[in-house]
Amino acid sequence: MLRLYTHASCLQHDPGSGHAESPARLKAVLHALDADRFAALDRVEAPRATREQLLRVHDAAHIDRVLGHVPDQGRHQLDPDTWLSPDSGEAGLRAAGAACAAVDAVMQGRAARAFCAVRPPGHHATRAVAMGFCLFNNVAVAAAHALEVHGLKRVAIADFDVHHGNGTQDIFQHDARVLFISSHQSPLYPETGFAHERGVGNIVNAPMPPGSGSAEFREVWDGELLPRMEAFRPQLVLVSAGFDAHRSDPLADLRLGTEDYAWITERLLGVARRHAEGRLVSSLEGGYDLAALAASVATHVAALMA
Numbered sequence: 001m002l003r004l005y006t007h008a009s010c011l012q013h014d015p016g017s018g019h020a021e022s023p024a025r026l027k028a029v030l031h032a033l034d035a036d037r038f039a040a041l042d043r044v045e046a047p048r049a050t051r052e053q054l055l056r057v058h059d060a061a062h063i064d065r066v067l068g069h070v071p072d073q074g075r076h077q078l079d080p081d082t083w084l085s086p087d088s089g090e091a092g093l094r095a096a097g098a099a100c101a102a103v104d105a106v107m108q109g110r111a112a113r114a115f116c117a118v119r120p121p122g123h124h125a126t127r128a129v130a131m132g133f134c135l136f137n138n139v140a141v142a143a144a145h146a147l148e149v150h151g152l153k154r155v156a157i158a159d160f161d162v163h164h165g166n167g168t169q170d171i172f173q174h175d176a177r178v179l180f181i182s183s184h185q186s187p188l189y190p191e192t193g194f195a196h197e198r199g200v201g202n203i204v205n206a207p208m209p210p211g212s213g214s215a216e217f218r219e220v221w222d223g224e225l226l227p228r229m230e231a232f233r234p235q236l237v238l239v240s241a242g243f244d245a246h247r248s249d250p251l252a253d254l255r256l257g258t259e260d261y262a263w264i265t266e267r268l269l270g271v272a273r274r275h276a277e278g279r280l281v282s283s284l285e286g287g288y289d290l291a292a293l294a295a296s297v298a299t300h301v302a303a304l305m306a
């Protein structure tokens, strides 16, 4: 059984007209997941993350800065790319809360796996800074929740968004209980994620040059990233599922096709089945071509339902 977490406020968070991280993204995703083949999805409304959950990975000052600047009307700019609208605080809390609830559901056996169709995304948010469209680091909050509440000793985070998950790396680079593995384009925003950034041996970065496609992507995962995950024997697999490495995406220059997202999803599911009793929670990150995003998420979710 695959659970789908989302919340109406995630459609209301509005960084402004012309902004790539638009409400239309989630609208396209949810429309794709309305198709008949997804009728078996167990649809659940995402709860709010609690302050206690957020404090495991974010400074109190960061939480207060984000929630304290949510405007009554109009918009507030947190960084060059990151804006708050009146619904952004609620959306940020629901996006992080979705991932925590999804972890609870798979750990308690109420669901085998879960996909969180949420925005704002999370993987650029560091312990102290909102950036790159991200307010709270949804997947990091979920990993910390799994460690603290469910007593796990090894949680793997796989990030195939085209951008490096600098926030997730920042949060866990000194915590060997979390393995963070990422493929991403380099050079590209946020200009981190080099192979020499290894944390305490728990960070594995695979930067890929612009123009890389399916063959290079599969080689990086099969040759380096997946063997590291296997060796780590994660008790839970979390996925920062960004779909902006698609060849149609306007923000980057990798050349993946929709079928590559079925491939990576099946591979990650294989790791989860061998080591984590199949437990996998995936959360939406980037993906900015609406048609490619919708098709790629549908492929990802269909593979998770298998």
Ligand SMILES: [Zn+2]
Pocket: 161, 162, 163, 242, 244, 285, 286, 287
């Ligand atoms: Zn991205």
